[in-house]
Amino acid sequence: MATAAWLLLPLSLLLVLSQVVHGYHYVGCYRDAGNRDLSVLASRGSMSVGKCNHVCTSRHFRFFGVQARKECWCGNSYGKYGAKPSRDCRDRCSGKSSEICGGRWRNSIYTTDITSGMHYIGCFVDNGVRDLSHLGGHGGMTINKCKNICNTRTNCFCDNSYGKYGARPDSECNMHCNGDRSSLCGGPWRNNVYATGLKATVSISATGKPIRDSIAAKVRSMSAAIPAGVVCSSCLITSFRRQNVIHRSDSFPVSQLNARMSHYPASARNKLKALHFGANAKTTFEDSKIDIRPNHASKNTYFGIAHRSNNHIRLGMISTIITATLVHKYNVFNKRVCRKVFFWNRCKNHAIKQRRGYNGNEIRQIDAALQSETMRVFTENLGHIHV
Numbered sequence: 001m002a003t004a005a006w007l008l009l010p011l012s013l014l015l016v017l018s019q020v021v022h023g024y025h026y027v028g029c030y031r032d033a034g035n036r037d038l039s040v041l042a043s044r045g046s047m048s049v050g051k052c053n054h055v056c057t058s059r060h061f062r063f064f065g066v067q068a069r070k071e072c073w074c075g076n077s078y079g080k081y082g083a084k085p086s087r088d089c090r091d092r093c094s095g096k097s098s099e100i101c102g103g104r105w106r107n108s109i110y111t112t113d114i115t116s117g118m119h120y121i122g123c124f125v126d127n128g129v130r131d132l133s134h135l136g137g138h139g140g141m142t143i144n145k146c147k148n149i150c151n152t153r154t155n156c157f158c159d160n161s162y163g164k165y166g167a168r169p170d171s172e173c174n175m176h177c178n179g180d181r182s183s184l185c186g187g188p189w190r191n192n193v194y195a196t197g198l199k200a201t202v203s204i205s206a207t208g209k210p211i212r213d214s215i216a217a218k219v220r221s222m223s224a225a226i227p228a229g230v231v232c233s234s235c236l237i238t239s240f241r242r243q244n245v246i247h248r249s250d251s252f253p254v255s256q257l258n259a260r261m262s263h264y265p266a267s268a269r270n271k272l273k274a275l276h277f278g279a280n281a282k283t284t285f286e287d288s289k290i291d292i293r294p295n296h297a298s299k300n301t302y303f304g305i306a307h308r309s310n311n312h313i314r315l316g317m318i319s320t321i322i323t324a325t326l327v328h329k330y331n332v333f334n335k336r337v338c339r340k341v342f343f344w345n346r347c348k349n350h351a352i353k354q355r356r357g358y359n360g361n362e363i364r365q366i367d368a369a370l371q372s373e374t375m376r377v378f379t380e381n382l383g384h385i386h387v
Contacts, residue, residue, distance in 0.1 A: 024053040027109040029089035029102070030065070031081040037107060038065045038075035040239055045070055046095035049110065057113040059240070060380070065107030070094040076376075078109050123173035126189045132158060141179050146194075211249070211316035212385040214305045218284075219382065222303075223375040226368055236327050236358075236366055240373050243321040247384040248304075250315040257313060264317060265302060272306060272315075281308045285317075288374075290367055292358065298323040299370035303378070314387040320377045322370050331356045 030037060042055045042064075052072035056064035061074035069091045089108045093101035102108045126132075146158075173192045177185035186192045252260055257276065261269045268285035275281050286303040304317030330353045338347035358366065 024049070024057075024064075024110045024112055027063070027078070027111060029084045029086050030079055030107045030109050031084050032065075032067060032073075032105045032107050033081050036073065036075075037078055037081055038063065038073035038109075040074045040237070041071065042074045042239065043072040047072055047101055048093050048096035049099050049101070049108075051095060053110060053112055060242075060376075062112055063109060064112055065102065065109045066093065066100075067102035067107045068104060069101050071102075073107060074112075078107070123168045123170045123186070123190055123192060125168055126186075126191050132191060132193075141177050141185055145179060146185075209385070209387060210307065211305050211314050211387040212382060215303065215316055215318060215378075215385060216382050218303060218305070219375055219378045222371075223379075226372050226375070236362060237324045237369055238327060239325045241323045241325075242373075242377055243323060245320045245377055245381060246302075246318070247381045248315070248317045249384070249386045250313070251387050252313055252315075254308065254311045254313055260315075264304065265319075268302075268304060268317075275306060275308045275313055278308065279310050282306070288371075290370065292326075292363060292366065294326075294355075294357075295328075296323055296325050297366050297370060299367070299374060301371075301374045316385040316387050318378050318381055318385065320374060322373045322377065324366065324370055324373075326358075326366070329356050329358060329362070330354060 032038075040059070040061070042059060043052065047066060047070045049066055052064045052066050055072055056074035059074055062076045063074070063078050065073045065075075065078065067073060070093075084106060088106045089100055089102045091101050091103045093099040100108055168190060173184055173186045173190045175185055175187045184192055248263065250260060250263075254276065257272065261272050264272065265285075265287065267287050271283045271285045274283050282305075284303075284305050286301075288299065288301040290297065290299045298321055300319075300321045302317060302319030304315065306313060306315040332351055332353050334349045335352050336347055336349050338345045340346075
């Protein structure tokens, strides 16, 4: 038996290592639990690694996990229950037996196609107040290791903007990586900056677009206001759908304001009228409405900013409707049913499931999940605002 177990480990490793193709890449074997590590069950049944990648990529998730031969889970982070040895993920996929699809309460985690597209940007100055604000890791560092660390959330720094201290010649980033001597990993107070391939927020310091920068700052503040740890999306939500993603950029003379206002929500028009008065008037307009039904919930959100400078107006807006498919909730109670057989009663207890609505705490969780997905859409579309 010891020999059989010893042979099984390299076999499972070979099957896992063979699944590094094209845009998705194997991360590792990770533990799962009732409050799921990857929050969205996207598909189940006849499963393969490629199929799960396609499903999660099409829904704009950064990671996917295959579990228990036939389940496909999607999410934007992973690992809250820790990594496990590769031998724990050894179930063959139900739709492609040459591939590994996790195990019992074990996810084989991969990056989706969204995380491909890494490219080098340049050599940039760093400072005590870091240019890239998050220290992702240190020690035996490589470029790909740093990319994988930054995609989940030695010296490896991660952020969604860069360059506040300026660029430098590549010759100043001349130190070899500890984990890969054939690659360069910056220099003293110098970062080799790479794009991971993810769509990032717009840097306020680098873009020079006042409306876009102001909207980016507002989106970050709205994201920070979302309650941390309140969302149990696997308990309440099975999937998200994005509808009517709109981004508008306008730059026009004040004389055209009335004609242009028809492109914006009715509730925003009164605020936009204020731009007629004052040579340097500014206004913001926003609204958010949530609608919860028995099977789904939707949230319609928009946010916009307009500046007038003398007789010219710059205006930007971003909006979307996010719809979530909800998990049905039930109350369970026992009902005793008796019937007479000859001279005595025979009774049995029956469990009755009765569909119920959502309580206040569940509604808050649904609202927070919809808000989080809305801010994700807004972040991805900030680059389309050009004023």
